[in-house]
Amino acid sequence: MVDKADKDIxxxxxxxxxxxxxxxxxxxxxxxxAAPGTAHAIVRQLPTTWDETWDVIVIGSGFAGLSAAAEAxxxxxxxxxxxxxxxxxxxxxxxxxxxxxxxxxxxxxxxxNLGTDSPEQHFGDFLRGGDYYNIPELAKTVAxxxxxxxxWVVDDGGAEIRxxxxxAGGHTAYRTHAAKxxxxxxxxxxxxxxxxxxxxxxTLNSEVSWIWRADADPKSPVxxxxxxxxxRVLNLKAEKGLVLASGGFARNVEMRMAHFPLLTDEYxxxxxxxxxxxxxxxxxxxxxxxxxxxxxxxxPFAEPETGLLDAMAVYxxxxxxxxxxxxxxxxxxxxxxxxxxxxxxxxxxxxxxxxKPTFSIFSDAMVVPMGGDPEEVQQGLKNGRFVxxxxxAELADKAKIPAATLVDTVNKHNQYLKDGKDPEFNKxxxxxxISLDKGPYYAVAQWPAVHFCMxxxxxxxxxxxxxxxxxxxxxxxxxxxxTGGIHGSNRLGSNSIPTxxxxxxxxxxxxxxxxx
Amino acid sequence: MPKLHPTxxxxxxxxxxxxxxxxxxxxxxxxxxxxxDLSSVLPKDHPHTQATASGLxxxxxxxxxxxxxxxxxxxxxxxxxxxxxxEKKAPDCTSCHVVIPGKQFGLIGQNISWDAPKSDxxxxxxxxxxxxxxxxxxxxxxxxxxxxxxxxxxxxxxxLDDTVExxxxxxxxxxxEKLAEKTQNPDFPKRNPHASHLGSDIxxxxxxxxxxxxxxxxxxCHRQWTMKIPGAAD
Numbered sequence: 001m002v003d004k005a006d007k008d009i010x011x012x013x014x015x016x017x018x019x020x021x022x023x024x025x026x027x028x029x030x031x032x033x034a035a036p037g038t039a040h041a042i043v044r045q046l047p048t049t050w051d052e053t054w055d056v057i058v059i060g061s062g063f064a065g066l067s068a069a070a071e072a073x074x075x076x077x078x079x080x081x082x083x084x085x086x087x088x089x090x091x092x093x094x095x096x097x098x099x100x101x102x103x104x105x106x107x108x109x110x111x112x113n114l115g116t117d118s119p120e121q122h123f124g125d126f127l128r129g130g131d132y133y134n135i136p137e138l139a140k141t142v143a144x145x146x147x148x149x150x151x152w153v154v155d156d157g158g159a160e161i162r163x164x165x166x167x168a169g170g171h172t173a174y175r176t177h178a179a180k181x182x183x184x185x186x187x188x189x190x191x192x193x194x195x196x197x198x199x200x201x202x203t204l205n206s207e208v209s210w211i212w213r214a215d216a217d218p219k220s221p222v223x224x225x226x227x228x229x230x231x232r233v234l235n236l237k238a239e240k241g242l243v244l245a246s247g248g249f250a251r252n253v254e255m256r257m258a259h260f261p262l263l264t265d266e267y268x269x270x271x272x273x274x275x276x277x278x279x280x281x282x283x284x285x286x287x288x289x290x291x292x293x294x295x296x297x298x299x300p301f302a303e304p305e306t307g308l309l310d311a312m313a314v315y316x317x318x319x320x321x322x323x324x325x326x327x328x329x330x331x332x333x334x335x336x337x338x339x340x341x342x343x344x345x346x347x348x349x350x351x352x353x354x355x356k357p358t359f360s361i362f363s364d365a366m367v368v369p370m371g372g373d374p375e376e377v378q379q380g381l382k383n384g385r386f387v388x389x390x391x392x393a394e395l396a397d398k399a400k401i402p403a404a405t406l407v408d409t410v411n412k413h414n415q416y417l418k419d420g421k422d423p424e425f426n427k428x429x430x431x432x433x434i435s436l437d438k439g440p441y442y443a444v445a446q447w448p449a450v451h452f453c454m455x456x457x458x459x460x461x462x463x464x465x466x467x468x469x470x471x472x473x474x475x476x477x478x479x480x481x482x483t484g485g486i487h488g489s490n491r492l493g494s495n496s497i498p499t500x501x502x503x504x505x506x507x508x509x510x511x512x513x514x515x516x
Numbered sequence: 517m518p519k520l521h522p523t524x525x526x527x528x529x530x531x532x533x534x535x536x537x538x539x540x541x542x543x544x545x546x547x548x549x550x551x552x553d554l555s556s557v558l559p560k561d562h563p564h565t566q567a568t569a570s571g572l573x574x575x576x577x578x579x580x581x582x583x584x585x586x587x588x589x590x591x592x593x594x595x596x597x598x599x600x601x602x603e604k605k606a607p608d609c610t611s612c613h614v615v616i617p618g619k620q621f622g623l624i625g626q627n628i629s630w631d632a633p634k635s636d637x638x639x640x641x642x643x644x645x646x647x648x649x650x651x652x653x654x655x656x657x658x659x660x661x662x663x664x665x666x667x668x669x670x671x672x673x674x675x676l677d678d679t680v681e682x683x684x685x686x687x688x689x690x691x692x693e694k695l696a697e698k699t700q701n702p703d704f705p706k707r708n709p710h711a712s713h714l715g716s717d718i719x720x721x722x723x724x725x726x727x728x729x730x731x732x733x734x735x736x737c738h739r740q741w742t743m744k745i746p747g748a749a750d
Contacts, residue, residue: 086719185715272736
């Protein structure tokens, strides 16, 4: 095996040779890190003319891209926001709309008597939830910036949130806010409004197909991107900065299996079809470093047949702080419901394929406190996602769970709440948890689906993308799910939206402020 | 439509007088080079006219060339294209059009240029014209209703990266509320492609592709729903 140092040296040599070669023919060859003959770009020449010239180019129109574009264009930098899909919003517009922030302008946690919280405590949960694989500085920036990010979309964008906070898996405090509309669209629409005020809208159907950089010298900036638009291929120049906000790669089965072989196409995926990760590769091809690409999260409670994370699939996630139960189709609990997503997902996977689906059991009294909405519950009943009954035994029949077992499980759990102790799974019992002793009751089917990539491009807290030798790549920024190291091995649910908005804004401002 | 330049008209007249062609043929005219007796190919219900004697310019005295850019149905040009374009019909655009890539796109014998499409635009136009005339896609549905390029794309000749804005579609198909009403699902009011969670300003072209099979974008995620769309793949 080649020694790591040797490898680095030979890589450097290779890059240097490439640079010299390019100078010899007039500096026109584009940087290409791929092995000779294996990449379509190996003989690529840098564009000699540009079809469009911008100050800032943002790739992606989800939470991070919208935030970056609003800040950059708002700061006076001429900005374009490229979206490869025919619709804006990426995964953000279909996400569950849960937003972790230790406080909000209404102070719901305090008003509802749901204990204490602080940015430090949120930061601690980030690290514990990610098994301390997180780059602490990256996580800290989010924990301390989350409230400001929430206020921004509420005050400037008109986003509305439900009047409660929940304690979601892996969090030690009631800090998860739910969007009024029950999905991330609440915030993408708010951000789109903020963008409109700043004079920018997403440019759809524009797929980036290469990032241009002359060489890997730490002083060598990225120059622009190649874009496929309709049947045309265009070159766009970025004078001040290129912000990558292109999301994760959960829909790319080959790529996710390259890092986590277990995640075959047998698993459903909650993501939109565009979450395919090619921007990670283009960034790597111009020298960007990645980290923790194998940390890929499954959402434990997706719709079992399609993998959809619909509004109903958010109930199981928001419920544990209020006493929701997760049971197998045999009617038995299988995990501490307050556990992290990875634990809840793998607890189901370990039961075997034949155990699909499992169920969440909750009652009417829990709906509103856990961020649910009675009208939404009616829709869930109508479209068959929820089943309901006035007794646990009837509910069991409707969900095809053995009634006697489920009744026994519920009774035991009710007793645990009274005792303040869960001897089976050691769940920390809180006063906010509601006993399942009054109907109507509800059940919703669930099963894990591939959901989120914790790993990605290496950035610093200024969102500068770091190259494989540890230097920031000039003019290259990244924010959102395309980046890695913020969440460690496991992202706590509801930490993603604040992450994307906080870092999207930083990236947009940084790119706009840079000298051309 | 660019008006015929008086000089061009004078020139045509001069040609007609000075260089009388063979019987039934008009010199430098796209129609009469194939149709010796142009009056014989007029629709049966066409009013009696002598204008065919002067070839296409005779037609254009009454019919707009259909390149004004307005969204109208049944323009003269779409009917002409529909009968001429297709796999087994006129071989290419240049049978009728003067085409100089990057410089001119006009009509043989007419002093008109609508635009200056480049060669790759022209190649795509050629393919698309065939699709429009013969496919099972939305373009052919429009062709059957006599809506041609200009009906959707407006004044200039469509370019490779051209798209059609919602307002254009809604000129004939709108307003969006009317479409939403048409596709309402009485059992699941939220399951409506024209009033979905992706917003009512979603581009029509997300699902409705003109020159390729239309697809229900909803089905990317909502795989269990059966939804139909006109102009889908066969």
